[in-house]
Amino acid sequence: MAEKVLVKGNEALGEAAIRAGCRYYFGYPITPQSELTEYMSRRLPEVGGVFLQAESEVSVVNMLYGASCMGVRVMTSTSSPGFSLMQEGISYMAGAELPAVFINVVRGGPGLGDIQPAQGDYLQATKGGGHGDYRLIVLGPSTIQEAIELVMLAFDLADEYRTPVEVLADGMIGQMMEPVEFPEMRSLDTLPEKPWALTGAKGRKPNKITSFDLDPYKLEEMNLRYEATRKRIIANEQRWEEENIEGADILVAAYGTVGRIMKTVMEMARERGIKVGLFRPITLWPFPYKRLEELSKGVDTVFTVEMSGGQMLEDVKLAVKDNAKTPFYGRMGGVVPTPEEILDQIESLVKGSENR
Amino acid sequence: MNAKVVMKRPDSLSKIDFTYCPGCHHGIVHRLIAEVIDELGIREKTVIVAPVGCSVFAYTFFEIDGTVASHGRAPAVATGMKRARPDRIIFTYQGDGDLAAIGTTEIVHAANRGENITVIFINNAVYGMTGGQMAPTTLIGQRTTTTIHGRDPKAAGYPIRICEMLSQLEGPTYIERVAVDTPQHVMKAKKAIKKAFENQINGLGFSLIEVLSTCPTNWGLPPVEAIKWLQENMMKFYPLGVYKDKTREEAKEGIV
Numbered sequence: 001m002a003e004k005v006l007v008k009g010n011e012a013l014g015e016a017a018i019r020a021g022c023r024y025y026f027g028y029p030i031t032p033q034s035e036l037t038e039y040m041s042r043r044l045p046e047v048g049g050v051f052l053q054a055e056s057e058v059s060v061v062n063m064l065y066g067a068s069c070m071g072v073r074v075m076t077s078t079s080s081p082g083f084s085l086m087q088e089g090i091s092y093m094a095g096a097e098l099p100a101v102f103i104n105v106v107r108g109g110p111g112l113g114d115i116q117p118a119q120g121d122y123l124q125a126t127k128g129g130g131h132g133d134y135r136l137i138v139l140g141p142s143t144i145q146e147a148i149e150l151v152m153l154a155f156d157l158a159d160e161y162r163t164p165v166e167v168l169a170d171g172m173i174g175q176m177m178e179p180v181e182f183p184e185m186r187s188l189d190t191l192p193e194k195p196w197a198l199t200g201a202k203g204r205k206p207n208k209i210t211s212f213d214l215d216p217y218k219l220e221e222m223n224l225r226y227e228a229t230r231k232r233i234i235a236n237e238q239r240w241e242e243e244n245i246e247g248a249d250i251l252v253a254a255y256g257t258v259g260r261i262m263k264t265v266m267e268m269a270r271e272r273g274i275k276v277g278l279f280r281p282i283t284l285w286p287f288p289y290k291r292l293e294e295l296s297k298g299v300d301t302v303f304t305v306e307m308s309g310g311q312m313l314e315d316v317k318l319a320v321k322d323n324a325k326t327p328f329y330g331r332m333g334g335v336v337p338t339p340e341e342i343l344d345q346i347e348s349l350v351k352g353s354e355n356r
Numbered sequence: 357m358n359a360k361v362v363m364k365r366p367d368s369l370s371k372i373d374f375t376y377c378p379g380c381h382h383g384i385v386h387r388l389i390a391e392v393i394d395e396l397g398i399r400e401k402t403v404i405v406a407p408v409g410c411s412v413f414a415y416t417f418f419e420i421d422g423t424v425a426s427h428g429r430a431p432a433v434a435t436g437m438k439r440a441r442p443d444r445i446i447f448t449y450q451g452d453g454d455l456a457a458i459g460t461t462e463i464v465h466a467a468n469r470g471e472n473i474t475v476i477f478i479n480n481a482v483y484g485m486t487g488g489q490m491a492p493t494t495l496i497g498q499r500t501t502t503t504i505h506g507r508d509p510k511a512a513g514y515p516i517r518i519c520e521m522l523s524q525l526e527g528p529t530y531i532e533r534v535a536v537d538t539p540q541h542v543m544k545a546k547k548a549i550k551k552a553f554e555n556q557i558n559g560l561g562f563s564l565i566e567v568l569s570t571c572p573t574n575w576g577l578p579p580v581e582a583i584k585w586l587q588e589n590m591m592k593f594y595p596l597g598v599y600k601d602k603t604r605e606e607a608k609e610g611i612v
Contacts, residue, residue: 059465062432065423065432065433066405066432066433066434066436066437067437068436069436069437070440088426092426198423200403201421206370206420206421207421208415
């Protein structure tokens with residue numbers, strides 16, 4: 001680990017990708033992530049990489065498809081409307097089992113929305129997004145330091161499971177500046193071999209990469225293979241953080257920027273004599289259902305807070321079942337909730353339980 | 357015995373049988389491409405990006421690495437491939453629905469960047485795989501399943517001339533329209549395809565060869581009559597010829 005440097009989130013995300021061995025970036029400008037595109041345009045030529053500004057997000061995702069076919073580490077970054085445009089290509093990449101990393105610096109929606117931080121793309125990210133039976137691995141950083149680590153992890157998971165991986169950040173992560181430490185630059189020699197890549201049929205049979213078969217039985221076989229991979233990911237890759245769980249009056253489920261705000265809320269709550277526990281999923285897919293289910297058996301209430309109308313809430317309810325109450329508080333449209341307003345909600349929920 | 361092989365299946369064609377209808381020109385063009393790949397000795401480093409449409413299986417018909425792009429996006433996929441591995445030879449094979457309708461953005465910008473790839477563009481003026489609907493290249497008055505009284509420009513616009521349009525751009529190196537309706541034209545088409553691959557090998561940039569082709573099934577004509585219809589109708593609206601050739605311009609400049 002090197003010394004601490006003060007960087008903007010978007011630039012840190014880009015540098016992390018380069019340190020993970022990514023030398024190919026295709027992108028299209030969109031706020032609030034444009035600094036990441038600009039950073040890659042400057043930085044990639046310095047390390048012998050390739051930057052290309054495409055004509056649309058539709059083209060971007062297909063350029064990723066092409067580069068990934070050649071066996072290299074490749075990424076893009078975008079924000080909500082741009083990520084929607086990429087869905088067709090992501091579905092093709094999932095079907096073709098092509099690794100790549102997508103950073104979505106989420107903004108307020110739906111439609112053109114605004115350019116403020118939001119979490120309204122959770123369902124799109126975690127439930128498929130495009131057509132067909134597939135899931136992306138979705139990682140939700142809550143600080144810039146964690147974002148760096150998760151971008152590095154994203155490339156490893158993408159290669160290991162041959163799947164696109166999404167880093168679901170938001171405008172807060174992208175725009176904020178924080179002191180961080182960068183890991184060492186990964187040597188390209190240490191990247192995994194990809195014998196399936198389309199590098200030319202030299203001394204071997206031709207490699208074919210496709211998400212396609214007109215024979216339904218063969219396509220079902222392909223789908224069963226995808227499903228087997230999903231099962232391995234679910235078994236091996238669930239990540240979360242839990243804090244102040246022991247003897248908590250209430251358990252809060254929050255991810256990303258709200259997960260970070262909750263750290264402040266927990267301190268403030270302690271001063272008011274309320275013990276708040278935090279369950280912060282880091283892999284939004286695979287969602288850590290089992291652990292949350294276990295924890296929910298020890299509390300009266302699992303309170304979900306999001307910058308959305310209640311999207312992760314659906315997964316929280318699937319995990320908690322009838323073990324605890326599952327109230328929700330959310331702000332939408334790019335409004336970031338203050339620690340005070342979250343604490344007020346917690347206080348009334350805890351008092352409500354005591355009065356019962 | 358001193359037997360000399362005068363004709364054989366190109367090494368770059370796989371053993372898989374074509375799925376094309378009788379009289380369709382895809383098969384001829386496939387063979388020409390395979391012969392060119394063999395002659396240039398690039399089979400082991402060439403990658404095909406097949407489209408969505410009748411030629412969706414093209415990636416299986418060549419004994420080379422290959423993939424299928426989503427509808428219209430082959431030039432973007434090829435761009436990603438070429439940028440990642442500039443020493444490989446990348447070509448797209450696209451029909452008129454794929455390239456001239458849904459894929460216009462991708463082809464225009466790949467051409468405009470002068471992307472060092474080769475594009476083989478099959479124009480048969482109809483959507484084949486989906487059953488004969490109007491294509492962007494369908495001629496005025498031509499009947500299709502979505503223009504049963506003939507294409508009316510008031511409702512459906514005009515057929516689009518891709519070679520003419522792309523040749524206005526600075527980026528492309530070589531753009532030619534050919535046909536495979538006669539033996540002479542077949543030989544000319546092969547020459548054009550070969551040049552389009554040679555340009556890429558020599559790092560000269562974007563080449564596109566449009567091949568006027570028949571679709572007897574969806575035109576509702578027997579193969580020989582389909583060729584006649586192509587000659588009498590398509591060739592008038594889509595004249596054969598070289599629309600852009602920077603290599604020739606540069607040669608000229610050299611002489612001056």
